[in-house]
């Protein structure tokens with residue numbers, strides 16, 4: 382975890398990423414390390430970090446709040462079942478199937494994307510298309526694999542599509558409707574560090590001002606309860622804008638530093 386292996390260098394070179402994906406020590410030194418006790422407090426066995434009823438959102442209707450409270454008590458099987466039949470937002474009408482997420486249910490690393498893609502929707506699998514392959518490469522560079530100390534999910538569990546059938550970002554309302562499921566996944570996993578892959582995922586999780594520039598959201602260690610949250614680019618964005626891979630690598634370095642300090 383402390384460095385990039387020669388194998389990864391070769392892999393990145395093969396993918397045409399090696400000149401961009403270089404660790405830059407200076408980028409790591411601009412952030413304060415996370416106090417170990419601070420993170421440990423979230424998982425001290427009392428569940429204290431999760432008892433503020435995070436599933437209840439300001440302005441949520443009574444019926445929705447009751448539903449969110451129910452979701453907050455679910456186990457994995459109940460949660461998966463609830464998502465598969467969910468009609469809490471309009472995305473239920475256009476989905477082929479829900480995409481719950483997957484990986485190591487006790488992972489230290491949790492990666493949260495914006496929403497399922499068309500490939501995900503067709504296959505019923507998280508990060509199933511080309512963006513998923515890039516994410517797999519990104520995980521490899523920090524010593525992770527799907528299902529091995531990493532869990533992948535998205536801020537909404539049904540694919541958002543525009544009128545022409547193309548992938549789009551979830552709306553704030555769709556993200557809010559789906560948030561109780563994400564919050565319950567986080568509570569069940571109890572990750573050490575969370576990486577938000579995209580602005581929508583970050584805004585959903587952190588409840589920050591939507592006007593906040595993405596450049597400000599990045600390069601900062603945020604908190605969800607006591608858990609550090611690092612924000613970086615959506616792999617689909619990186620496919621369209623390969624020049625941003627350099628910045629994404631700096632974000633992953635920050636995530637590794639944060640994880641090590643936790």
Ligand code: SF4
Nearest residue numbers: 467469470473539559
């Ligand atoms: S996106 Fe989430 S809240 Fe909306 S229908 Fe799908 S599972 Fe339910």
